[in-house]
Amino acid sequence: MRIAVLPGDGIGPEVTREAVLVLEALGLPGLTLFDGDVGGIAYKRHGHPLPEETLTIAKACDAVLFGAVGDPDCDKLDRHLRPEQAVLGLRKELGLFANLRPAKVFAGLEHLSPLKPEIARDLDLLIVRELTGDVYFGKKGIRQNESDEREGWDMMSYSESEVRRIARVAFRSARLGDCRVCSADKANVLETSQVWRDTVIDAASAHPDIDLTHMYVDNAAMQIITNPAQFGVILTGNLFGDILSDLASAAVGSIGLLPSASVGDRKTEHGLFGLYEPIHGSAPDIAGQGKANPMATILSVAMMLRNSFGKEAEAARIEHAVETALADGIRGGDLGGTHGCEAIGAAVRERL
Ligand code: NAD
Ligand code: IPM
Ligand code: MN
DSSP states (O other): OEEEEEEESTTHHHHHHHHHHHHHHTTOTTOEEEEOOOTHHHHHHHSSSSOHHHHHHHHHSSEEEEEEOOOGGGTTSOGGGSTHHHHHHHHHHTTOOEEEEEEEOOTTOGGGSSSOHHHHTTOEEEEEEEOSOGGGTSOEEEEEOTTSOEEEEEOOOOOHHHHHHHHHHHHHHHHTTTOEEEEEEOTTTOHHHHHHHHHHHHHHTTOTTOEEEEEEHHHHHHHHHHOGGGOSEEEEOHHHHHHHHHHHHHHHTOGGGOEEEEEEEEEOSSSEEEEEEESSOOOTTTTTTTOOOOHHHHHHHHHHHHHHHOOHHHHHHHHHHHHHHHHTTOOOGGGTOOOOHHHHHHHHHHTO
């Protein structure tokens, strides 16, 4: 089991360290970890946020554990040299077009959510976010317009084949639950979304067991807060999925709790190749202070073991340990608690 570990910037190395310790505590035989630089740190060391060497390591592994990238010192660099290009580049280069972001309120932990307990209780959804298309990867630029002002532009597009393949991932994921898929788009305004919606409807015709609904994304954001129980899988594009997933994390209680898996078509001898990362960023405001909650990254390791290595029992052990730690009152500052990153990691390992 070859795993590339790419800690990145800010709190990335802090949370990744705890997640690796949890992984190692399982004592799985045949585990080899390979380290690589990504993000601002990679730019500072090698002149590029995603050095060729890191990409080579990632490609040679069965899975990637990614921390976070982003460094305020780098925000003035040319866009192609900014830390964020590392995660975008990995997603594109590794063909990871499907991003799975589960958001769930654990039983008995409704009080961590800012929602009313009777609403929070039923929040258990999966955002299936398209990850290698949309306005993220379209042509972009800054031009001088007729009024001689700077004008920024970014091209948003989705092709039918891009939509069809992510829709299939959503349908497959929904079958693991109760077959509900809600596609969130902006078809009332955007042609990109019209193609998205038409294609999702067409793709669903071969899947009659799927209960497909459609919602405008602005309404979906509102409904996640007011009536999360109606959602099973939320299928959406790259930009909308980015925003809805931070929103869903806040409804659960903290962005420090949400893991993610990014997958494509590539298989390894163990299972599906994937990149696993918390949904949060490098959190420069708390970096270096030992305050970050590593649970999202630890839960990403669980997703890795399940999806990329077929190790359901070990994945469940990790998830149960995190849930138990939370139930026992182990909380980072993000959840109003006082436990630091290392203490949270240790508490999870004790409960494995
Ligand atoms: P962020 O997710 O880094 O932080 C948002 C807020 O949540 C901050 O107040 C932060 O302290 C808090 N937070 C985040 N993770 C936490 C954790 N594990 N424990 C406790 N608190 C946590 O988002 P941002 O501030 O908008 O972005 C900071 C940098 O991270 C930017 O450079 C951005 O581009 C980058 N970013 C990277 C990724 C990634 O690597 N996949 C994801 C999101 C943002
Ligand atoms: C995420 C992040 C990234 C995204 C950024 C850092 C490129 O916000 O993983 O959610 O927008 O996808
Ligand atoms: Mn994001």
